[in-house]
Amino acid sequence: MHKHRELTNEQFENMGFLVLITVLAMLCRFLLFPFESGDYHQFLQGWYAALKDNGGFAAVGMNIGDYMPTYLYLLAGFTYFPVSGLVAIKLVSSLADIALAYYVMKTVRLKFEDPLYGVMAYAVALFLPSVVLNSAVWGQCDAIFTAALVACVYYFMVDKEYQAVAAYAIAFIFKLQAVFLAPFLLLLLIKRRVKISTFLIIPFVYLLAVLPAMFLGRSMKELLTVYFSQAGQYKMIAMFLPNLYTWLPEDTPEYISAAAVMFAGALTVTALFYLYKKKFVFTDELFVTMALFFALFLPFILPHMHERYFYLADILAVIFAFYFPKMLYVPVVTVLSSTYAVCHNLFNTDFFSVQLLAVIMLFILIQVARHAVRLIDLQSGQVPG
Template sequence: MRRPGGTAFPPGRPRFEFEDGMKTLRFTRREAGFLIGTGILALLVRGTFFPFVSTDFRDFLSLWFDTLRQNGGLGAIGLAVGDYSPPYIYLLALLTYLPLDGLHAVKLLSCAADLVLALYAMRIVWQVVGNKSYALLAWCGALFLPTVLINSAVWAQCDAIYTAGLLACLYYFLREDSLRGMLAFSLALAFKLQAVFLAPLLLALLLKGRLRPLHLLLPPAVYLLGILPAALMGRDFGELLTIYLSQAGSYQELSMMAPNPYSWLNGMDSEIFAPAGILLLLGVTLIGCYFLVSSRVKLSERAIVSLALLSVLLAPYLLPHMHERYFYAADLLSLVYWFCYPRRWYVPLGVVGCSSYVVCNFVFSFDGGFLRVELLAVVLLVVIFLLLRDTVRELRGEAQA
């Protein structure tokens, strides 16, 4: 038995592995110890932030959790608890049976999802780069990324759950397993509407023949299965079907501290600019797909990672009514992108830097801070331009080859 680098494992020496088809990721005992040790350290660091009570938890999540606990846990999933999708409410209901207060239970759930998304970040880097050191660094980077740490351990938000699904989706598409890829995307979408930010990539993969049209039935099927238990327990079925539509109409501001062009337009007529932003994203997506189809380029693994990052970055940048945390998936994918293109350090620096600032500004109440979100929108525009330029050059090179 030999390692991917060519050196043999010492006879009888313990090893740990993830079976990834032709690219089996094997760890020596020391490497596995590093993997486990950094995971434990990440949880311990998160534990120090558990006493912090965010306004979102105090005003919303704590009320949802208490309502579920007081009404019998799973027996209360038929109640109209919160405006999140039912699968997340089911998990909260299960947590009510543990001898934990709501604050620790909610944060523990999100921290567990942090480990899953870091695992898939590591596997993507291994799949694309084939460098074990980079893969282990991707695991560490994902666990200690500022927005990831703050989102789960400080803010008590659950963006790690749907983002773990998006990373799993990307990983399985890189392995040319469209069934598992769409299943992972469907699970992500069943938890959070923001999973749709990856839809432009899926459209491109569909047009390039990397996604079977029949698998497009999975997202609505999984969503229906996800709301079925709540409906059977008495919650209004029509209300369950339109949860995401209700969420989309909850906020009228063009930008909620999101570093995008709408930060310059807050106070303007939302009915005019909001449809224009949606059409702009649709137009950019269709132009990109036309380029991919007409060039007859065969997408490499690195190119798919680039397109995935562009997808989850352009969507919250061009769409209206975005929150400050909606660049969460872009933060993770910019980290993965960096390991695929080490010389393009400016991409994760710009994306994670801007995202981290606006998130910290909101969570810790900087009262505006020392940077204006309008300025960060310009910085992010430059990063998107450079990313788009590099991606187009690479795709043109592949087409010529």
């Protein structure tokens, strides 16, 4: 009886801390809401105004913005409340931060019997600089698709492949950047950890997501080609993300960009083939490491990457640190690099060479790759424990 009371008290204390840290995180964000980014003035403000002026949900049938209509559904819901567009846009993203932190907590809890570690992970995720800046300052919605991708990894770790693929599908109907984790899913497929038929969930969820906008008047052709339209929108080969292309000039010819995409594809196929030939069993540690590797790898080798595209890697690196505390430098460097890139966009921060930062991120990528290989070799006895 006494033991049960102690457990209940511990749960109550943890819940109290979660509520307190959530309230503090939201208050912190509310204080930052007045900041108006360039993206808000150039895109988001106009999108929200168009939704509000044309009947809220009724307006999602219009060709507003270049995002999937799923994001517009969320914004349209807030047009019925007495809040400004700036607050509504940032509130959507800030609420998604909570969902993101929740799945970070659940993933970390798989590692530890003591729930305290999960609670700590929740707090870290909510106050991560790149997370706070993304939602409360920039007004971006990367927390939505990233929360779904972390949920995807979590559900694979607990052997729930349908929920995992459904979570991936939800990420995909919000942002094309969900493809950063696509090689991870492909690896699970070729390793027979997920059935190919399960991936039918993705087009099914996509169709469900666009149907409301179609019924309200938007062209199905437009809805099915949103991501193709986005792909050719930005011409700069590197948009201050510290990756492989930061050494190239802004006016790099398009044929070099096309070659860079082919190069990235070849590297990804090579990595997948190497992992396919290796004999190993997916453990929780390997799930976390592989997911982080691809979240770093794809943005690093692809051209036309935006400043915030290491956002997913930031979150997975936090989880990685709880699984491998001796590699704490991985999230520290990744988050600092990502935050610096974001601050460059928001505040014109420019005191460190992005080329040098790219070299540092390459080092982090190599370290994570080596760690993954070591985990695999440990299973086969090729590396002493």
